Amino acid sequence: MLELHNVSKRYKQGKWALQKVSMTLRPGITGLLGPNGAGKSTLMRMLATISRPTAGTITWDGDSISKRADAFRAQMGYLPQDVGVYPQLNAVEFLQYAGALKGLGGPKLKKRILELLELLNLHEVRQRPLGSFSGGMRQRIGIAQALLNDPRLLILDEPTVGLDPEERVRFRSLLTDLSGERIVLLSTHIVSDIEATADQIAILSKGSLLMKTDPSEALRTVQGKVWSLLIPEHKLQEARAAWTINGTIRRMEGLELRIISESPPDVLASPLTPSLEDAYLYARMCGGGE
Amino acid sequence: MRGVATIYCIARADLRERTRHFSFLATLGLAMMAAYFCVPPADAGYVTVHLGGVYRGVYNSAWVGASVAISSLFFLSLFGFYLVKNSIQRDERTRVGEIIASAPVKKLYYLTGKAMSNFAVLSIIATAVMGVSAVMQWSRGEVRRIEVWDLVSPFLFMVLPILSVVAVLAVLFETWKLLRGGLGNAVYFVLFILFATMIDSFPFGVSVFTSDMMRELREIDPAFSDNYGIGILFPHAPIQRFEYQGVAWTGHLILQQLIPLAVAAAFLLIAALLFRGFKEPVRAGAIEMASEEISGADCEAVRSEPAAVRAAELTSVPVVGAFWPLLAGELRLLRKGASLGWLIVTLLLSLLCLFLPTEVSRTWLIWPLVWIWPLTMWSGIGSREARYHTESMALSSPYFATRQLLAVWLSGVLATLFAGGGMLIRLMLEKDIAHLIYAGSAVLLIPSLSLVCGVLTRTNRTFEVLYMLIWYLGPFNKTPYLDFLGGTPTDWTAVQAGGIYILLSLGMTGTAYLARSGLKNHF
Numbered sequence: 061m062l063e064l065h066n067v068s069k070r071y072k073q074g075k076w077a078l079q080k081v082s083m084t085l086r087p088g089i090t091g092l093l094g095p096n097g098a099g100k101s102t103l104m105r106m107l108a109t110i111s112r113p114t115a116g117t118i119t120w121d122g123d124s125i126s127k128r129a130d131a132f133r134a135q136m137g138y139l140p141q142d143v144g145v146y147p148q149l150n151a152v153e154f155l156q157y158a159g160a161l162k163g164l165g166g167p168k169l170k171k172r173i174l175e176l177l178e179l180l181n182l183h184e185v186r187q188r189p190l191g192s193f194s195g196g197m198r199q200r201i202g203i204a205q206a207l208l209n210d211p212r213l214l215i216l217d218e219p220t221v222g223l224d225p226e227e228r229v230r231f232r233s234l235l236t237d238l239s240g241e242r243i244v245l246l247s248t249h250i251v252s253d254i255e256a257t258a259d260q261i262a263i264l265s266k267g268s269l270l271m272k273t274d275p276s277e278a279l280r281t282v283q284g285k286v287w288s289l290l291i292p293e294h295k296l297q298e299a300r301a302a303w304t305i306n307g308t309i310r311r312m313e314g315l316e317l318r319i320i321s322e323s324p325p326d327v328l329a330s331p332l333t334p335s336l337e338d339a340y341l342y343a344r345m346c347g348g349g350e
Numbered sequence: 351m352r353g354v355a356t357i358y359c360i361a362r363a364d365l366r367e368r369t370r371h372f373s374f375l376a377t378l379g380l381a382m383m384a385a386y387f388c389v390p391p392a393d394a395g396y397v398t399v400h401l402g403g404v405y406r407g408v409y410n411s412a413w414v415g416a417s418v419a420i421s422s423l424f425f426l427s428l429f430g431f432y433l434v435k436n437s438i439q440r441d442e443r444t445r446v447g448e449i450i451a452s453a454p455v456k457k458l459y460y461l462t463g464k465a466m467s468n469f470a471v472l473s474i475i476a477t478a479v480m481g482v483s484a485v486m487q488w489s490r491g492e493v494r495r496i497e498v499w500d501l502v503s504p505f506l507f508m509v510l511p512i513l514s515v516v517a518v519l520a521v522l523f524e525t526w527k528l529l530r531g532g533l534g535n536a537v538y539f540v541l542f543i544l545f546a547t548m549i550d551s552f553p554f555g556v557s558v559f560t561s562d563m564m565r566e567l568r569e570i571d572p573a574f575s576d577n578y579g580i581g582i583l584f585p586h587a588p589i590q591r592f593e594y595q596g597v598a599w600t601g602h603l604i605l606q607q608l609i610p611l612a613v614a615a616a617f618l619l620i621a622a623l624l625f626r627g628f629k630e631p632v633r634a635g636a637i638e639m640a641s642e643e644i645s646g647a648d649c650e651a652v653r654s655e656p657a658a659v660r661a662a663e664l665t666s667v668p669v670v671g672a673f674w675p676l677l678a679g680e681l682r683l684l685r686k687g688a689s690l691g692w693l694i695v696t697l698l699l700s701l702l703c704l705f706l707p708t709e710v711s712r713t714w715l716i717w718p719l720v721w722i723w724p725l726t727m728w729s730g731i732g733s734r735e736a737r738y739h740t741e742s743m744a745l746s747s748p749y750f751a752t753r754q755l756l757a758v759w760l761s762g763v764l765a766t767l768f769a770g771g772g773m774l775i776r777l778m779l780e781k782d783i784a785h786l787i788y789a790g791s792a793v794l795l796i797p798s799l800s801l802v803c804g805v806l807t808r809t810n811r812t813f814e815v816l817y818m819l820i821w822y823l824g825p826f827n828k829t830p831y832l833d834f835l836g837g838t839p840t841d842w843t844a845v846q847a848g849g850i851y852i853l854l855s856l857g858m859t860g861t862a863y864l865a866r867s868g869l870k871n872h873f
Contacts, residue, residue: 108746130748134669138746144739148686157679161747161754163671172665179659205743210666237661 061086062107062213062243067116069102069267077102078267080116089239091254092247093340094264100247101141103264104217107245108138120213134163137211141218143202147191151182151201154190158205169208176204179234181227195222203231207238214238216246220253232257251337261336263343270347278339286338287319287329304345306338320345353459360455360463364437365470373807374471377433378478381425385479388421389414389486396584401567402575403583405590409490411497412596416559418483419504420580423556426472426479426509427516428542428822432535432815434468435520439530447628458622461521465618468517473510480505492591500596507599508555511610518614518621525625532726535814539722543826554609556580562597581827669748676753680761687730699723700772708776708785717773718825721792721835724769728796729813731762732804732862751867755801759859762797784844788836791851795834798855798862805862 062085069078078099094100105111106118109129118125125132145154155173159165177183180200185193190201199222206214220228235244235257246254254261255275262272271278286306291299292314299305299317303325307318318332319325320342368374388398389409397406399417407413441447450460484501488494519538523529529537550557560578567574570592597603685693699720703711711717735741744750767774770793777786796817803813824832830840834851842850 105742108742110742110745133746133748133750136746138742140742142739142742144735144741144743146683146686146734146738146740149683153679153682153686156675157683158743159667160672160675160679161744161750163669163748163753164667165670165672165675166667168665168667172667175659175664179661179664207661207664208667209669210664234661240662 061121062245063117063119065117065119067103067106067113067118069099069106069111070114076267078106078113078264081264081267081269082116083262083269083272085243085245085260087239087241087243088259089235089244089246089254089257090260090262091258092245092262092264093249093251093254094247095249095344097266098249098264099267100249100264101217102267104138104141104215104245104247107213107215108136108140109133110138134209135212137206137209137214139202139206139214139216139219141221143198145190145193145198145201148189150189151177151186151193151204154201155204155208159208162209164209172208172210173204176207180204181230196224196227199223200227203234212242214242214244216244218248219246220248220250228253251335251340255336261340263340263347265344265347268347271343275336275339278336278343279334282320282334282339282342284331285320285322285342286332286334287321287325288332289317289319289326289329290314291317304341306341353456356455356459357463357466360460361466361470364464364467367440368434368437368467368471369474377429378475381422381429381475382478382482384425385418385422385482386486388418389483389490391490392492392589396582397589398582399578399580400583400585400589401563401578403577403579403585404587405567405571405574405592407563407594408591409487409492410593411484411487411493411495411500413594414483414487415480415501416504416563416594416596418479418486419509420556420559422476422479423509423512424546424580424822426476426513427545428539429815429819430472430475430513431516431520431538431542432811432818434471434517435523435534435538436811437464437467438521438524442628451628457625457627458618461525461621461625462618465518465521465614465621468520469514472513472517476505476509476513497596503597503599504559507604507607508559511608511614512555514614515610515617518617522617522621522624525621532729532810532814535818536722536725539818539821542822554607558597558603558607563594566594567592581823582829584830671748671753673753673757676757677760680754680757681764683734684727684730684761684765688727692726696723696769700769702772703770704772704776706776708773708780708782711773711776717835718821720770720773721796721825722821724766725814725817727765727769728762728800728817729810730804731758731797731813732801733808733810734758734804736804736808737810751863755805755859755863755866759797759801759862762800763793766793766797785836787844787848788834788851791848791855792834794855795851798858802858802862802865805865 064081064083064085066080066082067078068076068080070076081099081103092100092103102111106113107125109125109132112126120128120132120135123132146157149157152170152173155176156169159169159173174183174186177186180203182197182200182204185197190198193201199219203216203219206216220231223231232253235246238244239257239259246258248254258275260272260274261278263270271281273281289299290311290313296308296315299319303317304320305317306320309316318338319329320338324331390396390398398421400406407417438447441450480502484496487496487501523534523538526534528534549555550560564574564576564578568576688696699716702716703720706714706716708717730737735744744754747754770789774786774789774793777789799817800813803816804810806812820832820834823829825835825837828838830838831842836844836847840847
């Protein structure tokens with residue numbers, strides 16, 4: 061179990077990237093949602109022991125991760141937001157190096173590397189230098205190195221960046237396969253990334269935790285607050301100023317808006333079934349995140 | 351006019367970007383400190399510019415201006431090149447180059463802007479040095495009256511014109527792929543050595559001042575032997591002083607001193623011809639074919655059937671904490687970072703040192719080459735994680751500060767042993783124990799220096815610049831204690847020197863460890 065208690069992070073310029081974030085993560089997939097600059101990567105880096113909190117504590121199975129950092133790292137896998145690779149090494153060599161960093165060795169490591177490459181569809185290009193890999197392929201190498209030590213805690217920072225739609229589908233099924241008894245924390249600003257997989261979602265905005273709950277509860281919070289309204293095109297600016305809009309579809313008769321509002325925005329508005337994205341926007345709206 | 355405005359805007363943006371880094375301030379501070387040491391007090395026991403090893407000028411503006419300008423010229427020509435040789439690379443690294451590539455700006459304008467920015471940086475430093483020299487003249491108190499023209503003219507007519515060439519050469523080297531990296535740094539160092547050695551052959555530059563100084567001294571002391579020295583000299587006898595009046599500038603002389611500006615302009619035109627901009631390489635056949643192959647494989651991979659392996663069934667690997675696989679990984683990174691040609695030359699140099707007598711190796715400059723050739727290999731140590739953005743992976747690994755750092759350091763030592771092994775064996779066979787101790791301690795010293803430079807500054811350039819500077823001052827200029835290969839006699843015995851260098855190595859490695867451990871505060 062991973063517990064965060066009043067975790068805060070302040071940078072040298074005096075800016076608070078995170079303020080008093082508290083939550084408990086149990087086995088399963090937790091999606092960490094938030095806009096750019098919300099503090100997701102800052103939180104991920106602290107959990108990966110790359111960065112230290114300014115205040116607060118992070119414990120793993122009751123032990124502080126800063127006091128028993130190396131033991132914690134041995135059980136953790138981390139995919140950073142910006143995956144760096146050594147361009148002269150090929151996939152196998154790079155993963156062997158990553159494995160050596162994690163203290164792994166022996167013939168089983170090579171076997172696991174080949175299995176991971178097979179799983180991530182990189183088996184056929186395993187001998188090519190990483191410098192020739194596309195962004196999506198590098199991302200998959202990053203995922204592979206995070207899984208090398210069969211971590212109990214998997215921290216994935218924007219893992220679907222650079223993946224095309226088919227790769228994202230494969231990634232989601234990989235995640236589902238992986239979760240089991242593992243804690244998976246996955247950060248993204250794309251709601252669909254976690255819609256299908258997350259057991260819990262946590263929403264960060266401007267460094268604060270707005271909500272941590274399961275997706276169905278999140279949807280309940282926004283039940284009856286999502287509306288469809290058709291407006292003439294010239295009223296769009298006015299509508300944007302008045303309501304939180306989660307989508308615009310051009311129709312022949314005008315613009316169909318998907319509005320999030322406590323009460324019907326107009327007599328002609330019709331209720332819609334909310335989505336997780338609506339819940340996310342509603343949470344930000346209520347939490348002053350907009 | 352539009353072209354001038356474009357050049358000005360490029361230069362201004364580049365200058366702003368460059369001077370807003372701490373490294374610029376650090377360099378400025380270093381140069382000012384160097385200027386301070388260039389005007390030693392009478393009882394310091396050393397001089398920096400001397401005539402015949404016996405005379406120096408009284409610290410009036412003419413002497414201080416000329417001597418500081420001469421000393422700083424060598425420093426800035428060498429150090430300054432490495433300082434500014436990164437402006438085009440910066441645009442590539444930051445991907446601003448992609449914006450430039452899609453803009454209609456002419457290559458010549460772009461490169462001129464970059465050269466102007468380089469020149470501005472070096473000029474700012476030269477100006478600061480000039481300011482310090484004025485302060486030093488006044489504080490030494492030998493002649494307190496500051497003659498502005500005498501102080502300024504050596505910088506105006508010697509330092510700045512030559513720095514214009516340095517500024518443009520930095521751009522030129524960046525436009526040629528072969529010279530863009532460590533090889534270019536080594537080539538420039540060789541060019542600099544040649545320039546420093548042949549400095550009197552040029553009608554412009556230092557010789558105007560040194561010949562003038564010697565002419566004036568000859569009028570006072572006809573027995574004066576007509577030689578001069580630049581560098582740190584510890585005289586055995588008290589230094590005598592004479593009053594130097596300074597160069598009497600004529601129009602012809604000034605024009606002569608400005609010849610380097612024409613040279614700089616010519617280099618700039620060559621750079622414009624060589625520069626390919628930020629477009630992709632033209633070897634379309636190979637690159638496109640490779641891209642198609644990779645894309646094809648990638649596409650095929652995505653469209654293929656689901657993997658036979660399931661994530662939940664992957665082979666489990668125990669954590670054994672073995673060190674040797676990590677060391678092997680670091681050695682592989684070193685090896686893969688070098689071309690086959692580089693490895694062959696390294697092996698050849700090592701074999702030459704092994705089979706040739708040491709005197710022959712020294713005379714044929716094989717010895718210096720053995721210790722300079724691996725520059726690009728060494729300079730990557732310690733900064734690789736920062737350069738390739740793998741810090742997150744390293745920092746989130748168990749015992750990263752001890753295991754990984756030790757592996758990096760040891761790989762550097764082993765690679766240095768490979769490069770210098772021929773020399774070490776030869777010294778053993780010739781029973782030259784003293785030089786063996788020096789060379790053996792260098793095997794530890796150089797990778798340690800590279801490691802601490804890389805970890806502290808997160809770039810490979812710091813080591814490249816510092817190492818070249820040590821080479822220039824030490825083995826080349828025979829500055830005692832900096833000649834780490836034992837070519838210059840000092841008060842230390844070989845054992846003492848070796849011990850000190852080893853202690854220094856341990857100190858530097860320890861510093862690198864502390865810095866790496868504290869890296870978490872950076873994020």
